[in-house]
Amino acid sequence: MKNKKMVMIAVFVAAVIASSYGSAYAAANLEPINAFFNRGVSFVLKGELWxxxxxxxxxxxxxxxEGSNYLPxxxxAEALKIQIDYDAVSQKIYIGGRPAEKTPIFAMPMEIDNIYAILSKDSKETLVKNKQFQExxxxxxxxxxxxxxxxxxxxxxxxxAVVSPGEHEVEFSLYNASDNAANTAQTILKKLAVKPDDDVKQLVFNVEGLEKIKIHVQxxxxxxxxxAxxxxxxxxxxxxxxxKEGTPSAGSKETSTK
Structure with a gap:
């Protein structure tokens, strides 16, 4: 078998995305072209063979x-730890996540200080500012x-929020908690605050590009x-x-940085 095998790029794309295309869609959107498997190419990712x-x-x-090498x-994206999603209905590939999609905070892998910070579902403790929450x-x-x-x-x-009998303003500070953060792990990336007389307050932190973060509350x-x-x-x-860039969405109440 030859080292460079002629392939149909359309078949390759279909295998990578793992989508089912109807004949009508294929006829309208898929164009066959001549391409080659390039088995001579190797990859180095962050200094290591990948x-x-x-x-x-x-x-x-x-x-x-046509002079370029292509990868799925x-x-x-997964090697670079960038979220990727495929929507078969709209035929869209989302690189970096779907903009409007939200991941609930307590659904994320997390570590907490279980001496002074405790997850609670107690109905008395989840009643905050006269609103009942689940957790x-x-x-x-x-x-x-x-x-x-x-x-x-x-x-x-x-x-x-800060609940009764709290009487102090509380600061929420963002840190880079990555194992590779080194000295920057002690640097506050952003600090926002909530006062006891505030209602539930929405604090927005930029975490783009970070592998692990720490929120310090004090x-x-x-x-x-x-x-708190x-x-x-x-x-x-x-x-x-x-x-718009830098503008909280409707209904949000982002505090200013101290």
């Missing part, structure tokens, strides 16, 4: 077409919560009891396409 693979773990070979977008993260003195997000999101939209005073709550309506997403 072998692209399909969803079943089978090795993939680059396609050579899913294999490359909250209660932080009565100070606490940290670490989320592993693998660079899949652009924003953390945090719904937070008053600027020395370890007072703060009675992070609510289950908080979420990660890839931005609000309806909002």
């Amino acid at each position: 072998q692209p693979k399909d969803e079943s773990g089978n090795p993939l070979t680059a396609i050579h077409y 977008v899913r294999a490359l 909250v993260l209660k932080i009565d003195q100070y606490g940290d919560v670490v989320f592993t997000i693998d660079r899949k999101y652009k924003r953390l939209v945090l719904d937070a 008053s600027e005073n020395t370890n007072p009891y703060i009675y 709550r992070i609510l289950d309506t908080s979420y990660f997403d890839n931005g609000d396409p309806a909002a």
Whole structure:
């Protein structure tokens, strides 16, 4: 068998995306072209040899077409830890996540300080500002919560409040908690605050490009009891396409940075 085998690029694309095309769609949108498997190409990802693979773990070979080498977008995106989704109905490939899709905060892998920060579903503790929630993260003195997000999101939209008998302003500080953060792990990327007389407040943090983040919750005073709550309506997403750059979406109440 020859090293360079003639293939149909349309068949390759269909296998990569794993979609079912009707004959009418294929006739209107798929154009057969001549291309080659380029088995002489190897890949180095972040200084190490990398072998692209399909969803079943089978090795993939680059396609050579008109002077360029092509790889399946899913294999490359997953190697770079970029979220990727395919919508078979609209025939759209979303690289970097779907803009309007939200991932609830408590559905994410996380580590919490279980001494002063505790997840609760107790109906008395989930009643915040006269609104009933299903679950909250209660932080009565100070606490940290670490989320592993693998660079899949652009924003953390945090719904937070200070409940009675809290009497101190509470600061929510964002840190880079990646193992590779080194000295920058001690640098506050953004700090937002909630006051006791505020209603539930929406805090928006930019987390684009981060693998792991830490939210540190504490008053600027020395370890007072703060009675802070992070609510289950908080979420990660890839931005609000309806909002202008730097402008919170309708109904949001982003605080200013100190």
